[in-house]
Amino acid sequence: SQKIEQNSEALNIQEGKTATLTCNYTNYSPAYLQWYRQDPGRGPVFLLLIRENEKEKRKERLKVTFDTTLKQSLFHITASQPADSATYLCALDRNQAGTALIFGKGTTLSVSS
Amino acid sequence: GAGVSQSPRYKVAKRGQDVALRCDPISGHVSLFWYQQALGQGPEFLTYFQNEAQLDKSGLPSDRFFAERPEGSVSTLKIQRTQQEDSAVYLCASSFRDRLTGELFFGEGSRLTVL
Numbered sequence: 001s002q003k004i005e006q007n008s009e010a011l012n013i014q015e016g017k018t019a020t021l022t023c024n025y026t027n028y029s030p031a032y033l034q035w036y037r038q039d040p041g042r043g044p045v046f047l048l049l050i051r052e053n054e055k056e057k058r059k060e061r062l063k064v065t066f067d068t069t070l071k072q073s074l075f076h077i078t079a080s081q082p083a084d085s086a087t088y089l090c091a092l093d094r095n096q097a098g099t100a101l102i103f104g105k106g107t108t109l110s111v112s113s
Numbered sequence: 114g115a116g117v118s119q120s121p122r123y124k125v126a127k128r129g130q131d132v133a134l135r136c137d138p139i140s141g142h143v144s145l146f147w148y149q150q151a152l153g154q155g156p157e158f159l160t161y162f163q164n165e166a167q168l169d170k171s172g173l174p175s176d177r178f179f180a181e182r183p184e185g186s187v188s189t190l191k192i193q194r195t196q197q198e199d200s201a202v203y204l205c206a207s208s209f210r211d212r213l214t215g216e217l218f219f220g221e222g223s224r225l226t227v228l
């Protein structure tokens with residue numbers, strides 16, 4: 001079955017540094033991959049979508065890469081701020097039927113000032 | 114409304130009780146998804162609707178779980194004879210497109226605690 005792994009449950013960095021989160025998947029070749037942010041007690045909020053034919057995508061301080069050979073996506077937050085502290089989830093379409101987005105467990109990022 | 118609305122936000126049920134959780138998606142959104150999120154875990158897919166048609170219910174954990182969307186807008190997730198392992202946050206999400214070709218808009222969730 002398809003499996004998504006996010007490299008660590010928690011990541012602690014200092015303000016101003018770049019945070020890098022990893023998402024690995026197995027047994028699947030998704031057409032695209034999505035990243036979401038989730039704050040405690042809230043629903044996930046969409047951040048970025050990257051397609052299999054896109055190597056990199058940027059949005060303000062966020063950058064996502066997608067390596068279909070390594071079956072890996074990297075999510076970067078540059079010039080991190082305490083307000084970036086949250087859980088970040090990666091997700092992909094389970095079977096290209098478009099009916100089920102499956103999520104990783106998430107990585108909780110803490111940015112200290 | 115401007116976003117996906119879920120009610121109740123919190124529900125405490127005694128083991129064996131039936132519960133119903135409601136989701137009001139964004140107006141005009143074709144796709145609707147239900148997810149279950151246990152503490153410290155990512156959301157787990159339960160079921161998918163395209164308008165009123167339930168096209169994928171492969172994630173429903175048992176026949177005690179039932180979802181409907183009779184008029185293609187509001188959806189209800191019903192859990193019969195609740196068990197302690199059903200305790201979780203139930204998230205609803207909607208999307209303008211049919212199937213998964215874009216972002217999902219999530220509600221704040223309904224937190225179910227089964228005693």
